[in-house]
Amino acid sequence: MELSFNLIAQQLVTGLALGSIYVLVGVGLSLVFGLLTIVNFAHGAFFMVGAYVGVFVFAKTGNFWICMVAVPLITGAIGMLVERFLVRPLYGRGIDYPLLLTFGLAYVMMDLTRMAFGVQGEPFEAPEALQGAVDIGIGMFPLYRLFLIAVTSVILFALWLFLEKTRFGLIVRAGARDPLVLRVLGINVSTVWLTIFGVGTGIAGLAGLLAAPMRGVSPEMGVPILIEAFVITVVGGMGSLGGAIAAGLLVGVVVSFTTLFRPELAEFSMFALMAIALIFKPNGLFGRKGLMG
């Protein structure tokens, strides 16, 4: 196989696009863990629900852009309901219980989706405006993948602004470092946690919508993404947003290039990366230095 610059560049873009999905999913997971110390085992299910909400809204409006706004809002709202009524009663009971509960919740969400939309998966067409390829100077690249990378960058920037520049973001960061701080300052912790859970699941849902044109939509689509999110978290470091970003992109690129040279090992490459991380840097690339590490 000839290794041309173009081929490498194509795979790089594919890898970054794939990595962008991973980043979004990983960031949502890390956000919830960093502040609530909960590993949300239903995170993949929210990813899936987001995609299906997109299917529903798109069927009603025919407009992808409306979907991009509606999906995170609706998915986040579902997330907040879950936090308020299912997860909140478990605080103080030990870190295992929310894990177990969200594990069961994922099963419920998958079957409810099957009941609403059928057990078969379906494809999801990218909007016409984003189809095809475009010339960015160094060659022709699929427009949708470039769009993905761009949108993810925008979302990350918005998240950064939110965390660094707003008062609420300051509260989130302080609470991530030391949950007691919030109580001492008289801030309503429940509202903060509710919001963050909503934001985390909302981002996951949006990622599901964005991934749909590339992967299609099916009730099981959340399962592999959950595994991938865990791999990224192990590699990047739990509770670290910077780690989620770096690891997400790294895993995306590694998987993409492995697909090029040895497609049967593509899935395995991700696990190999995780094993290496576990052996040499068990706390991840960025360890646990708080949420902004």
Added chain:
Amino acid sequence: MTNTAILSTRHVTKKFGGFTANRDVSVDFHRGKLTSIIGPNGAGKSTFFNMVSGSFKPTSGEILFDGKSVGGLKQHEFAKIGISKSFQITNLFPALTVLENVRVAVQCLQSVYNIWTPRSRHAEWVEKAELLLELVGLQDRRNDLAENLAHGEQRCLEIAVALACDPQLLLLDEPTAGMSPEETRVIMNLILKLLEHRTIGLVEHKMKLIMGVSDSIIVLHQGQLLMQGTPDEVKNNDEVKRVYLGKGNH
């Protein structure tokens, strides 16, 4: 001077991220003596205590026990080499009986991985545990659950558990915290009795107590060593007076 020291720290520093909890602390714990660590809140006593007892690794500097460097050892290896600690907040096995608390501590150094022999086969562990309970005066409570003991009794049990590994250096973190004057006297008598056979390191706030029993006092302030000396030297040191004693602590 150093060959009478069972444990020495040389330029020990501990950083947590950007925050330096201890900087350049060099002190000695002399054999068979009682050394106290004092300092105002935030002085870095806990951090320092945790380093010499194995809970933290120093960021830099050496900790020498019997001439060997131990700063890099894991926590569970400290008990094996002869350094044992009690915790500031009572740290026992709550749902186990008083006897079992001490017995399992005795067993730890003898056998951890034996999956075959029934635990009841080793009567000598029970005997040693009984002796330790007698030493701290808890023999009558042997079948009660640790979580049901009164606070003072729990602190005594804490010491018995720490003694189970026959330590040469016993480190006690505020053993009399939350105790009445009567209970305090009982504990201090126990500690002095223990001193006959081993070296003791103590973190405490009760000034009169410390001045009365210590052979040597380490004064920490803002993470650094202010001085180490006899009670008289410490009492008469101007800087110590200014920084600490002058604040009207009992």
Added chain:
Amino acid sequence: MKTKNTFQSPVLALLAKQPALAVMALLAVFPLIFPFHSLAINILLFGLFAAGYNLTFGYTGKLSFGHAAFFGGGAYGCGILISQYAIAWPLALCFGVVLAGLLALLMGLLAMRTRGIYFAMVTLALAQCVYFLFFQVNSLTGGDNGLRGVNVNTVNFGSLKLDLLNPLVKYYFMLAFVAIAIWLINRILNSAFGSILEALRENEHRARACGINVEGTRLLSLVISGMVCGLAGALNAINLSTVSIDSLSYQTSGQVMMMTLLGGMGTFFGPFLGAGIFLGIEHVVTGITERWQLIVGVIFIILVLFFPKGIWGTALARYKK
């Protein structure tokens, strides 16, 4: 630990005081009162699987989402030797158990170095890795189609000939191994190591300060746990004469977790009770609807919210006063 109990029923009292003996006795009479013998064998083997899982979660407090790797590893280890290499079943069983133990050792070494909450995620991901590996080597494992031809139809013990095609005979054959496993688990829990496990469960910091190598202890208990689960898997391979790739899936890990939680973690009887109830409900529900995951999920959520001790665990706690 002695329990003061005020159980009215002598059966329950025996279960509380001498759990291992009582469970073995109960399992011995079970098929005599329960007419569905094939289902009984399932309950027996998944009960053993849950008992093995219990060693990790119930006794060391580490939540693992990857135990399917040990169950499936044991199943494939035993099954491949019998169906592909015509090796005698005793040796194949041993091989399955040892293979599962090795997988547990490997997983433990990789996962132990991570902080507490990572363990669940890492075990899930590592188990998926094992799933993927076994799936890929489809010349040996049959890949998606599973492994067939694990045929052990008659067993000869000297002059005694056991016809394993008879479910009742098969049950008692399997029970022999399960009983040995229960006896071993009981012995381990009552051993010197057992008291170390208790101390570790009570207070990890104190245990460390006393000189207990926490990681080593957890690793050993994970390997033992893996071997018990591997035995369950190996026996199941012989039971079904096939091994499905699903035995390595995260759904299988989830199932055993649910059974253990349902019955009661950290108890002897709990895992078997949980397996019985879970499989019983599955038997009934799958006759009515395909939405099995929905039912499982809802039961799980209710358990976690309201009955975290499980059925037997709650009963024990209430009567321990």
